[in-house]
Amino acid sequence: MSLQYSVEIYCAHSGVSMVLPWRHEAEFKDGVAFLRGLVGEPVGQTKRYPDQDFYYLETEDQFAALIEFLRAQDVKRPD
Numbered sequence: 001m002s003l004q005y006s007v008e009i010y011c012a013h014s015g016v017s018m019v020l021p022w023r024h025e026a027e028f029k030d031g032v033a034f035l036r037g038l039v040g041e042p043v044g045q046t047k048r049y050p051d052q053d054f055y056y057l058e059t060e061d062q063f064a065a066l067i068e069f070l071r072a073q074d075v076k077r078p079d
Helices: 025-039 060-076
Strands: 006-011 016-021 053-057
Touching: 006 025, 025 053, 025 060, 053 060
Parallel strands: 006 053
Antiparallel strands: 006 016
């Protein structure tokens, strides 16, 4: 998996950490803009992949909003 268009997310409400990959630069930019609107700037970069931003989601509502955004973004993807 290419990590060029990806970020790492930590969900404090569940203790789950995950990497969110996007297939294209445009999707990645939309995703990062959404995350910054949702939680602000990234809290840093991951230790494992220094060029990959790390976002911290505090609440279950933030996680639900992210999932809703990802589903909406997936609907826009061409087959």
